[in-house]
Amino acid sequence: MSPSPPALRCRGLIKRYAEVTAVDGLDLEVRAGECFGMLGPNGAGKTTTVEIFEGLRIPDAGEVEVLGDWWRGDGYSLRTRLGIQLQETKFPEKLRVHEVVRLFRSLYPRGLSVDEVMDRVGLQGKANAQVRTLSGGQKQRLSLGCALAGDPELLFLDEPTTGLDPQSRRQTWDIVDELKGRGRTVLLTTHYMEEAERLCDRVAVVDHGKIIASGTPRDLISSLGAEHVIAFSIDGPGAASVDASTFLDLPSVEKVAREEGGWRLTVREVHRAVPALLAALAERDAAPTRLTTHHATLEDVFMELTGRTLRDD
Amino acid sequence: MSELTRARVLELIREPEAVFWVFVFPILMAGLLGVAFRSRAPEALPVAVVAGEHAEARAAALSAGADVAPRILSAPDARLALTRGQVLLIVSNDEVPSYGYDPTNGESRAARLAVDAALQRAAGRDDAFNAGMAAITAPGTRYVDFLVPGLLGMNLMGTGMWGVGFSLVSARNGNLLKRLIAAPARRSHILAAQLTSRVILLIPEAGALLLFAHFALGVPIQGSLLLLIGVSLLGALTFTGIGLLTAARPRTIEGVSGIMNVVMIPMWTFSGIFFSTERFPAGMQPFIQVLPLTALNDTLRAVMLEGAGLAPLLPDLALLTTWGIVSFVLALKLFRWQ
Numbered sequence: 001m002s003p004s005p006p007a008l009r010c011r012g013l014i015k016r017y018a019e020v021t022a023v024d025g026l027d028l029e030v031r032a033g034e035c036f037g038m039l040g041p042n043g044a045g046k047t048t049t050v051e052i053f054e055g056l057r058i059p060d061a062g063e064v065e066v067l068g069d070w071w072r073g074d075g076y077s078l079r080t081r082l083g084i085q086l087q088e089t090k091f092p093e094k095l096r097v098h099e100v101v102r103l104f105r106s107l108y109p110r111g112l113s114v115d116e117v118m119d120r121v122g123l124q125g126k127a128n129a130q131v132r133t134l135s136g137g138q139k140q141r142l143s144l145g146c147a148l149a150g151d152p153e154l155l156f157l158d159e160p161t162t163g164l165d166p167q168s169r170r171q172t173w174d175i176v177d178e179l180k181g182r183g184r185t186v187l188l189t190t191h192y193m194e195e196a197e198r199l200c201d202r203v204a205v206v207d208h209g210k211i212i213a214s215g216t217p218r219d220l221i222s223s224l225g226a227e228h229v230i231a232f233s234i235d236g237p238g239a240a241s242v243d244a245s246t247f248l249d250l251p252s253v254e255k256v257a258r259e260e261g262g263w264r265l266t267v268r269e270v271h272r273a274v275p276a277l278l279a280a281l282a283e284r285d286a287a288p289t290r291l292t293t294h295h296a297t298l299e300d301v302f303m304e305l306t307g308r309t310l311r312d313d
Numbered sequence: 314m315s316e317l318t319r320a321r322v323l324e325l326i327r328e329p330e331a332v333f334w335v336f337v338f339p340i341l342m343a344g345l346l347g348v349a350f351r352s353r354a355p356e357a358l359p360v361a362v363v364a365g366e367h368a369e370a371r372a373a374a375l376s377a378g379a380d381v382a383p384r385i386l387s388a389p390d391a392r393l394a395l396t397r398g399q400v401l402l403i404v405s406n407d408e409v410p411s412y413g414y415d416p417t418n419g420e421s422r423a424a425r426l427a428v429d430a431a432l433q434r435a436a437g438r439d440d441a442f443n444a445g446m447a448a449i450t451a452p453g454t455r456y457v458d459f460l461v462p463g464l465l466g467m468n469l470m471g472t473g474m475w476g477v478g479f480s481l482v483s484a485r486n487g488n489l490l491k492r493l494i495a496a497p498a499r500r501s502h503i504l505a506a507q508l509t510s511r512v513i514l515l516i517p518e519a520g521a522l523l524l525f526a527h528f529a530l531g532v533p534i535q536g537s538l539l540l541l542i543g544v545s546l547l548g549a550l551t552f553t554g555i556g557l558l559t560a561a562r563p564r565t566i567e568g569v570s571g572i573m574n575v576v577m578i579p580m581w582t583f584s585g586i587f588f589s590t591e592r593f594p595a596g597m598q599p600f601i602q603v604l605p606l607t608a609l610n611d612t613l614r615a616v617m618l619e620g621a622g623l624a625p626l627l628p629d630l631a632l633l634t635t636w637g638i639v640s641f642v643l644a645l646k647l648f649r650w651q
Contacts, residue, residue: 054495056651079497086495090487094327095320106316107496130327146492 004032005068007154007185008053013062015048015209022048023059024209030154035176035186037196039298040206041310046189047087049206050158053187054084067154080108083152085143087159093132097123100131101145108150121145121175137168144175155179157188161195173198191310193298205302212305220301226254226268229300230277230293233262238285246284250276255304264303266296317498317506322513325476334475335514339468339522346464346587347457347530357382358401358424361391365406374435375404380427402428453533453618461526462613463586465519469545470606472518473552474559474577477507478569481560491651501645504557508641511553512546519545535620544616547630548609551637555605557644564649580606605636 008030015023022045030036038046051057053064055071055078064071069078091100101114118124121141126134134142140160147155157176161169176199179186190196196203197217204214213220221227234242244256247265252273255266267273270293281287302310325331359382360375362368368385375383383404386394394400395413401424403413410432415421434440484490493503519542526532534541559576563569583593584606593601601607608629615621 056491056495074500076497076499079495084492084495086488086492088488089492090483090489092320092324092484092489095323099320099323103316103320104496107493107498146496150496 006030006065007032007034007067008187009065010053011063013049013052013064014060015045015052015057016060022209023052026062026206026209026211028204028211028214030185030187031202032185033183034201035180035188035199037200037203038187038189038206039191039193039196039203039302039310040189041191041302041308044191044206045209046206047158048209050156050187050189054082054156055079080110080150081153083147083150083155085147085155085157085160087162089143091131091139091142094130096128096130097134097142098127100142101149104146105149111150112148114149117145117149120148120178122171135168137164137171140164140168140172141175144172148179152184154185154187157186159189159191161190161192169195193302193310196298203298205298205305207302207306213301217298220298221296224254224266224296224301224304226252226266227296228267228270228273228293229296230265230267230270230273230291231259231262232265232277232288232291234281234286235289236281236286238281242281242284242286246280247277250280252276257303257307259303262290266300266304314499314502314506314509317502318509318513321506321510324480325510325514331476335468335472335518336521339464340525343457343461343464343522343526343530346460350456350460358420358427359384359399360402360404360424360428361386361394361400362404363388363391363406367406367408367410370435371404371410371432375428375431377435378427378431381424381431404428404432453535457526457530458532458618459589459614460587461522461530461532462617463610465522465545466548466584466606466610466613467581467586468518468522469515469548469609470552470577470580472514473511473549473554474556474573476511477553477556478560478573479566481507481557482563482566482569485649485651486564488651494650500648500650504641504645504648507557508550508553511549515546515549519549532617534617536616536622540623540626541613541616544609544612544626544630547633547637548613551605551609551633551640554637554640554644558640558647561644561647562649580604583607585610603632605633608632 006029009028011027013023013026014021024045026049038049040046048057052059053066055075066078067081071078098114098118101117105111105114105117112120115124118127121144123138123141123145126138131139131142144157144160147157160176161172164172173195176186176188188199200217202214202216203220204211205220206212213223244258247253247256247263250273252267252269253265254268257264265273265277274293278288299310302308357380362372362375362383362385364385364387372383372385375381384400391400391403395403401414401418401421405411405413412425412428414425481490490503494500523534523541527534555576559572560569563572583590583597583601584604586606590598590601590607612626612629615626
């Protein structure tokens with residue numbers, strides 16, 4: 001049985017602006033029916049890349065194949081098969097929700113009914129409300145609804161939950177889950193690792209216009225070599241004399257990293273590492289002022305690969 | 314495209330400021346300016362007679378006819394009254410009178426003729442014949458009749474351009490245009506929907522002004538109503554097309570405002586809205602005649618006040634059409650969608 005063709009494929013993608021190379025030789029492939037995430041900090045080149053996939057920007061080099069087709073002319077026939085949600089789209093303030101959905105639905109030859117779209121994104125109750133009366137979360141769901149109106153084979157979501165409160169974020173995740181349940185392909189970009197871990201079957205980690213790692217979230221975390229992280233800061237007379245070598249030999253410790261204000265240990269077993277750590281510190285006349293442990297996340301993967309965090313706040 | 318048009322129309326009619334500028338403002342203008350410049354029954358021309366030995370007799374001679382209203386004032390008072398425009402002429406107190414007046418002022422000149430005739434007759438001059446007089450007032454010769462077609466033209470230009478300019482620049486900044494072209498919306502349809510929505514709103518807009526002007530102010534509509542609607546339609550489309558072109562590139566509201574001002578201010582000044590284009594020197598006429606608003610105002614006046622048919626209007630209509638088509642095509646080519 002031959003696998004179905006990829007929903008999207010690109011090779012050697014390059015895009016430059018003035019002195020900045022936003023996309024620096026990027027290859028990727030999205031399989032039909034999967035939810036694929038591009039995870040990286042702001043300015044990594046995710047939006048530029050996605051806009052090239054969406055046919056809104058022309059790359060300086062490289063090939064892009066979307067649903068087995070290429071961008072040429074006005075790309076009309078390809079656009080009827082895609083759903084595109086852009087960051088921060090401002091809909092006309094005085095139009096009502098159902099009027100906006102109806103407008104976008106009218107652009108596609110086939111798709112869901114206006115009522116179905118509003119149902120899917122939970123805006124049935126707001127059908128008659130003007131856009132200006134909607135909350136941030138509701139506006140974002142409207143935007144998502146307009147991307148779904150044509151019942152697309154491939155859906156692009158650019159930073160779908162940026163700036164939303166936690167409840168709106170979860171509501172959006174539920175909508176994407178439902179899409180996945182119906183076998184649609186989704187490509188999303190995000191700088192939230194929880195979003196990538198929660199929604200994506202596979203993730204590409206993007207930094208400075210390149211993919212620095214890709215795979216399932218689980219595989220990426222496993223690549224750390226250990227699945228738990230202990231983060232702590234220390235104080236005390238012996239604190240200054242503490243360095244990486246103090247911790248490397250402790251049982252179960254895989255990696256040691258210095259970070260702003262403290263240390264970060266990647267360990268295999270917390271229950272063995274922590275007591276050993278506390279003993280080692282006491283020996284050196286230092287004590288922890290803060291100590292937390294968590295299961296390794298994609299944020300830790302990113303930090304491991306680049307030495308920086310995903311968030312810039 | 315009907316959906317794009319429908320959405321645009323809904324957007325437009327829900328803006329309260331738009332409703333004011335499109336409907337209320339031109340009616341207000343026509344009403345107020347019509348009142349300010351209304352034709353008045355001819356009034357007697359006020360003149361001053363400087364006090365002295367001849368004053369009484371001369372004032373009596375001048376009062377005999379209905380044309381002149383004399384008053385006797387001291388010399389300095391008379392000078393002051395002339396400066397203030399309260400009198401049009403000063404009759405001196407000399408044996409042979411001399412007249413002080415402003416030769417550049419039409420009414421002042423008329424006063425001189427009337428005063429001289431009255432005083433000459435009083436001194437014994439005989440008329441050679443008694444000419445007959447018949448007052449002729451034709452409809453469509455008042456200032457308000459001249460004004461209304463100009464206001465209609467100005468309004469068609471204004472709503473065509475402001476409405477399109479601001480909304481497109483906001484849509485560009487808010488990523489809405491980008492969102493539309495990411496979806497399978499044809500670019501020509503997005504721009505054409507601006508034209509069609511304008512046409513739909515033209516009917517109440519021009520209709521309101523014309524109904525008010527015709528029934529409340531008595532402005533005549535001599536020519537074919539169909540032709541008048543057709544000309545208005547063409548004007549609306551042309552200026553919406555020009556509006557699309559001005560909105561094609563700017564990224565800011567300030568930018569598009571600046572461009573629209575550069576386009577509209579010359580036409581407000583030169584295109585004969587408030588006064589005839591003939592007041593400008595001959596050297597400027599070629600420039601003035603090529604402006605689209607001049608063509609529109611001229612054709613509107615021709616239809617409303619002179620009852621002109623289609624044939625004499627064709628050159629101006631062709632000019633308008635050319636402006637409209639060229640603007641639309643250029644706009645589509647140059648348009649910045651993101």
